[in-house]
Amino acid sequence: MNEIKTDIQPDWSKQVDDDRIRTSMYKDPAIFDAEMEKIFGRTWVWVAHTSEVPDKGSFKTSHVGKQPVIVCRDRKGALHVLLNRCRHRGATVCEHTSGKTSSFQCPYHGWGYALDGSLRAIPYIDGYSEDFDKAEYGLKRLKVDVYNGMIFATFNPEAEPLEDFLGNAKVWIDLFMKQGAGYPVEVIGEHQFSFPGNWKIQLENTTDAYHFPVVHKTFLQSLDAEAADTFAFLEGDGYVEDLGNGHSVMVAMPEMVDLEEDLERPIPKRFEELAEILRETHEEEHVRRIVRAVGGCGFNLNLFPNAACSMAFFRILRPIQADETAIRHLAIGMQGGPKAANQMRLRLHEHFQGPMGFGSPDDAEVWERIQRGTDAGPDLDIMVNRGIGLQKPSENGLDVGDVTAETGMRSAYQMWKRMMSQ
Amino acid sequence: MSETTKTKAGISQAEAIDFVWREADVLDRADYQTWLKMWSKHGLYIIPINPDETDFENTLNITYDDAGMRRMRVDRLSGGFAISAAPAARTVRLLSRFVETDCGPETISLRAAFFLTEDKLGRQIQHTGTIEYDLIREGGALVMSKKVVRLINANGELNAISYLF
Ligand code: FES
Numbered sequence: 001m002n003e004i005k006t007d008i009q010p011d012w013s014k015q016v017d018d019d020r021i022r023t024s025m026y027k028d029p030a031i032f033d034a035e036m037e038k039i040f041g042r043t044w045v046w047v048a049h050t051s052e053v054p055d056k057g058s059f060k061t062s063h064v065g066k067q068p069v070i071v072c073r074d075r076k077g078a079l080h081v082l083l084n085r086c087r088h089r090g091a092t093v094c095e096h097t098s099g100k101t102s103s104f105q106c107p108y109h110g111w112g113y114a115l116d117g118s119l120r121a122i123p124y125i126d127g128y129s130e131d132f133d134k135a136e137y138g139l140k141r142l143k144v145d146v147y148n149g150m151i152f153a154t155f156n157p158e159a160e161p162l163e164d165f166l167g168n169a170k171v172w173i174d175l176f177m178k179q180g181a182g183y184p185v186e187v188i189g190e191h192q193f194s195f196p197g198n199w200k201i202q203l204e205n206t207t208d209a210y211h212f213p214v215v216h217k218t219f220l221q222s223l224d225a226e227a228a229d230t231f232a233f234l235e236g237d238g239y240v241e242d243l244g245n246g247h248s249v250m251v252a253m254p255e256m257v258d259l260e261e262d263l264e265r266p267i268p269k270r271f272e273e274l275a276e277i278l279r280e281t282h283e284e285e286h287v288r289r290i291v292r293a294v295g296g297c298g299f300n301l302n303l304f305p306n307a308a309c310s311m312a313f314f315r316i317l318r319p320i321q322a323d324e325t326a327i328r329h330l331a332i333g334m335q336g337g338p339k340a341a342n343q344m345r346l347r348l349h350e351h352f353q354g355p356m357g358f359g360s361p362d363d364a365e366v367w368e369r370i371q372r373g374t375d376a377g378p379d380l381d382i383m384v385n386r387g388i389g390l391q392k393p394s395e396n397g398l399d400v401g402d403v404t405a406e407t408g409m410r411s412a413y414q415m416w417k418r419m420m421s422q
Numbered sequence: 423m424s425e426t427t428k429t430k431a432g433i434s435q436a437e438a439i440d441f442v443w444r445e446a447d448v449l450d451r452a453d454y455q456t457w458l459k460m461w462s463k464h465g466l467y468i469i470p471i472n473p474d475e476t477d478f479e480n481t482l483n484i485t486y487d488d489a490g491m492r493r494m495r496v497d498r499l500s501g502g503f504a505i506s507a508a509p510a511a512r513t514v515r516l517l518s519r520f521v522e523t524d525c526g527p528e529t530i531s532l533r534a535a536f537f538l539t540e541d542k543l544g545r546q547i548q549h550t551g552t553i554e555y556d557l558i559r560e561g562g563a564l565v566m567s568k569k570v571v572r573l574i575n576a577n578g579e580l581n582a583i584s585y586l587f
């Protein structure tokens with residue numbers, strides 16, 4: 001029999017309905033490969049924070065989807081995102097996670113690249129004929145743009161401007177960055193982990209307030225009464241808002257959306273000691289601003305497809321394969337800010353995050369359970385219908401559900417469907 | 423010669439090694455209430471991320487525990503509510519390559535290599551690294567005034583740990 005070759009692409013849109021998704025979304029390697037091409041290969045992907053590449057010559061290795069990249073600043077301070085792949089026979093040109101350099105040299109035959117990716121040096125160039133043009137063999141460069149310290153890159157030269165892509169999410173990024181309390185926001189450390197599960201399980205989780213009292217019971221038990229009350233947000237009037245383009249925000253603590261508002265509010269007991277220390281060197285108003293900032297924001301902003309501004313840290317996911325995902329939790333602080341304040345931020349981050357934190361390990365456990373559980377019942381669906389029929393429209397005309405609603409997940413999956421159908 | 427004499431006047435290396443072996447045994451048996459009593463009140467239990475870190479207070483760690491955090495950590499691991507720690511992994515750890523790094527009248531510091539295997543749900547994982555102990559004599563008994571656990575892969579990916587190093 002003759003094999004019939006067709007160019008007909010699978011219809012991925014059938015994977016997603018308004019209120020549910022197919023189980024194969026977490027499982028199917030073919031879907032994963034298509035996602036790498038149609039989503040991570042086309043849209044803006046978070047690659048670094050500007051504080052990770054502070055100076056001329058600074059670099060930081062990162063990924064866009066599965067592809068390793070280098071984020072760096074050239075001699076004039078301009079940002080570049082370069083594929084970490086030598087144009088000769090393909091070796092990585094940089095295996096350090098971060099540092100400073102004046103060029104990248106391939107370890108195999110020594111091709112040397114400038115910080116803007118251009119090919120500068122070839123050992124024994126005489127072995128190439130005269131029509132060899134170095135200009136054609138620079139490190140492949142991605143389109144790059146920055147919004148309020150967050151560096152994004154895309155393989156797609158036609159991609160819409162970053163600001164248009166972020167759209168309604170921009171004001172939330174601005175609110176999140178108020179955690180600098182007047183100082184620049186700076187990455188001050190990170191925890192890294194991976195879990196044997198699909199990347200969209202983590203993407204969903206950032207807008208999932210519903211799990212908090214169940215999964216994070218031991219974290220809640222470790223808080224004082226006042227803090228435990230703050231985290232008992234399922235009873236409060238928080239909400240989840242679709243921000244368009246797959247982005248969404250889950251507002252758990254509405255009173256902690258704008259950190260510069262109502263600064264006269266009483267300082268919570270757990271921050272009193274810090275406030276006392278700060279009063280020695282700062283005016284009362286700035287003390288209050290810093291203390292408020294140390295407590296973090298009351299919301300999780302989910303940016304499709306790989307980043308989140310989550311209360312007090314950045315969460316960055318990296319898809320590895322259909323059932324494997326790597327995650328970074330970046331602690332942030334105030335650059336040049338009071339030591340005591342940054343120390344408290346570090347301690348709060350350690351309390352919840354990391355392999356021995358009181359929160360992250362339990363999240364990772366349930367995500368793995370999803371990957372294992374969905375080995376059963378391939379014909380059953382994953383339900384994301386919570387809140388349907390109870391939503392109201394936002395100022396932007398998009399859906400707003402209560403704090404436990406799966407509005408954010410539906411937003412991400414509608415974007416997924418749009419991008420996968422292109 | 424003088425080294426030995428100085429040590430003998432305070433805490434001997436043998437006594438210190440006996441203490442850290444007992445601590446390792448206590449941890450493998452998850453006898454956390456006993457472990458809490460093996461600490462000086464102001465002791466710090468630190469697992470840094472950066473390999474050569476010395477400024478723990480101003481950097482991000484895996485743990486930076488004072489007495490209060492140690493107590494809460496033990497409550498979390500023992501309470502049965504932490505889904506990643508119920509059941510906890512079972513562990514066996516070995517300590518060796520002891521080097522005395524400092525000593526005073528009632529203090530001693532040791533550096534040791536450790537190798538730990540955990541087993542959870544039939545899956546075994548190894549962790550290894552160096553532990554730095556600062557021991558002090560309080561009310562006749564040795565206790566830890568500082569313990570720094572340097573995992574050799576602390577700055578890479580590390581997944582849920584349902585016990586203590
Ligand atoms: S592979 Fe890079 S120089 Fe040959």
Ligand SMILES: [Fe+2]
Pocket residue numbers: 211212215216359363
């Ligand atoms: Fe969680």
